[in-house]
Amino acid sequence: MQDDDGLSGRRTPRRRSVRRRFATLYAGLFLASGTAMLAVVAFFAGGSIQAVPGPGSGAAVPGVSAAAAARIASLEHQLTQAQSRQTQQLLLGSAVGLVVMGLLSLLLGWYAAGRVLRPVRAMTAATRRISADNLHERLAVDGPHDELRDLGETIDELLGRLERSFAAQRRFVADASHELRTPLATMRAAVDVTLGKPGPLPEQTRVLAGRVRTELDQVDGLLDGLLTLARAQHELPSPEAVPLGELAADALAARELSAARALDAAPVAPVRGNRTLLRRLVENLVDNAVVHNEPDGWVRVTVRETSGVPASVEHVEHVELVVENSGPTLTHEQVEELTRPFRRAGPDRTGGSGAGLGLAIVAAVTEAHHGRLDLHAREDGGLRVVVTLPAAVGTEVQA
Template identity: 55%
Template sequence: MGKPGSGTVQRRFTILYAAGFLGSGTVLLALTYVMSGGRVTDTASGQPPPGGTALAAERRIRDLTTQLAEVHAQQSRQLLAASLIALVVMAGLSLLLGRVLAGRVLRPLRLITSATRRISAENLHRRLAVAGPADEVKELADTVDGLLERLEASFVAQRRFVGNAAHELRTPLATMRASLDVAVAKPEPAPQTLVLAGRLRAELDRLDHLLDGFLVLARAQHGTLADRTPVSLGALAREALAARSADAAAKSLGVDDEVRTDAWTRGSPALLSRMVENIVDNAIVHNEEGGRIRITTGPDETGVHLVVETGGPVLDQRQVDRLTRPFERLGAERTGPEGSSGLGLSIVAAIVAAHGGRLALLARPEGGLRVTVALVPAAAPETGTRTPTGGVTR
């Protein structure tokens, strides 16, 4: 089963089978030895034969009795030695047989354990579906299947609620924004009205950004990616850098661009674009003034990767590990930078998981953060075809 301490029950069963066999074999051997250990009795009876031959006959009978006793003792020793050898051989065979039988008995449990380990929040629809007689093992598997079914229903209901709530909240937000625009558009509005309108519009934009994050997070966690097409991580990274170049320049950030165009994967263009945008946005917003950003894309031995490194203070890895949770930020404060929803890296984690990839967040020893995304590679589209990001391959 691949972990320390695995196979303990199988070893226990094997030892139990072997001990039972050795115990019964030892008892059987002892009974055989006891039952075969009787003495040869003197079969001579009645009156001794007449004449002078009586003494010779008696001596002859004693000699025969002694010889028979010696032969019997020798046979008993040979039987005991042969029985001990057979017992040792059968002990080894019992260990082997016990291991085989224990492995066969525990095989359904190993299959259940292996299948359960492969089930996560992204594939709760999978079931163990153990076939066989209605015994304790099948009852256990059916119980686990029932638990997975309830968990799946709970996750689906939660994601559906988040999506529906975000959609429903967009309508009153649009109404509030329209009312605000009407108030500002009146002739000669009061200065206080303009100041208040600016603040309200900023808060409405932030709330709208938060709802958009909820929708993307719900879609990524739901795992329904019907629009899978080849996507270039390099093209997405350059588009994200170009879109945020003004913000990077405002903080005097230097950008080391090591983007390669042959880093192709297959997935949802919209979600993958949002993933790269969030990573780049996080690298700019949470960077230090005059810091640097290093972006690398390309294929490797296991797939294609996107690596974004930023400068900054030395971070605690335990806090960094929690950044993929919604609304988690470094430090104790609940409010982040202006425009930050607290969902950026949690959306990234959900999108990476929906595409079967891996996300790693590492606090750099020299300060700052290293974000690594590894995705499944895909073949580049044919030359001259339009990519989902709007470019044309040549």
């Protein structure tokens, strides 16, 4: 059974905090230096303690009576014991103070690490906000000219190069759309004029013209797919509330499939996005399910809310589009290749009029709408494609 991420048996590695490591390192260094200092103090304090004979055990001193000598020895012994107790109390107090300061150093290290890493957190948050649609934004790290500011300026320079690269790619897409469609239209018109001339044409010429027209249609479809793929990867024009159920019904009707039999769509919230791109997404999924199917196979399209709540609930978060079909059994490796441009899986996916861009366009459109695409090979053959898209914010679901 697969989890929500479409993966099984894969665990997300535990995130290790740099701030925690800095605080632990700071406290560890403090405790190590404090322990070393306490050991030096104990060494010198212990060296000053000497055993003094107890009362009555001292040697006789000339000119001093035995009672006076015993009294002196007793006082020396008491003084030694007092010094020993003071040294022990000093070492005990130092050890307790070291433990307390160690805990305090941990808190101070946590605070200091947070202050030092604050610019890094700000750069991380700003970098996450920047995408292909707002590459003009910059981190603009202020403060002293240190290593962190150098890092921010380096990232800003990288964003500048990316912005110029994306702009050049958009210009190329626009130029290619004009420069390539014009000669294609000219060649198609020439073929039509040739076929429309009065009088009989040689059969070989007619066959050749028909073949050229077919190839021109395939090239035109390939060009349209490439332009759609590039447009979906770089921009999301004119977002609006789009009902996926209606798009699915239209796509099934265009393929002359009965929506009543193949479509399972309860009233759900619309998704927010570009209607043209989302229509292309749905059409590509339905076309893929119909073309790469088995004879007398079936196609099932489902539109539903991921939360599974009734349609009377006012607000939903995501809408799911599920397209399934029968067909040959696919391996996991083949399924992983399907979203790559010009890739097909299986012997029945190597021919035909398709350009191998259908699911690649679906993946690009899904990513442009901040959604998720999951492909699963069905156990009894065929493919199950799940597209999860965010619902339009603040949209009420009509029962």
